[in-house]
Amino acid sequence: MIMRTNAKRVIVTALFAAAVGLGPAVPALADVADGYTPPSVQEENVPTNPGAIEPMANTSDEPYAFRMGANGTYATPGRAKQDASSTYVKVTTISQACRLYVDGGTSSNGPWYNQTCYASTGKSGGYANATRVGQWRIRQNVYENGFRWARLSAWANNGTTYIAGEWSPDSYGSYTAINGG
Structure with a gap:
C-alpha cells in the first residue's frame, strides 16, 4: 500500500514536471516522493511567465x-x-x-x-x-x-x-x- 502511494506521487510529479516544461527528470522523481526536491524543480528554475514566447534554437548571432x-x-x-x-x-x-x-x-x-x-x-x-x-x-x-x-x-x-x-x-x-x- 505504501509503495503504491509513492508510485502514484512519482507519476503525478512526472506529469506535473512535463506540463510546466521542466523536462524529463525521471531519475530524481523517486527522491521527490521521499520529500527531496531536485535542483530542476527549485523555485528559481520554474518559469515565472508561462505565457511568454520561449526562444527556440536560432538565436545564434x-x-x-x-x-x-x-x-x-x-x-x-x-x-x-x-x-x-x-x-x-x-x-x-x-x-x-x-x-x-x-x-x-x-x-x-x-x-x-x-x-x-x-x-x-x-x-x-x-x-x-x-x-x-x-x-x-x-x-x-x-x-x-x-x-x-x-x-x-x-x-x-x-x-x-x-x-x-x-x-x-x-x-x-x-x-x-x-x-x-
Whole structure:
C-alpha cells in the first residue's frame, strides 16, 4: 500500500514536471516522493511567465556587412526562423542611416516578402530605421504569417552606406524596437 502511494506521487510529479516544461527528470522523481526536491524543480528554475514566447534554437548571432551605393540594397542569406520572437540586430558600424527589413521566405532561397512591422499598426510592410550603433530588435511577422525562413536586408535610402554587425532571426532579452515606418 505504501509503495503504491509513492508510485502514484512519482507519476503525478512526472506529469506535473512535463506540463510546466521542466523536462524529463525521471531519475530524481523517486527522491521527490521521499520529500527531496531536485535542483530542476527549485523555485528559481520554474518559469515565472508561462505565457511568454520561449526562444527556440536560432538565436545564434551571425555577422553581416552591407556596403551599398545610393539607393542600393543588400541582404543576408536566409536562415531558419523558429519562433514568433523579434529579430535581433546589433549594429557595430554605420556610416549613414539606412532602412533595415526582415523578409520572410518559404525556403532558404526565398521567394522573399517584407514582413517588417509598421510601428503604428503591427502589420507587415514597414521598415526599421538604423541610425546608430547598438543592440536592437526588429518587430516582424515572419513566423506568424507562416514563413519559416528569414533574412535581414537593407536599403541605402540616404545615400552611400556601410552598415555591419551581427543578427539572428529569433531573439531573447529586451532590446528597443527600431521599427519606424
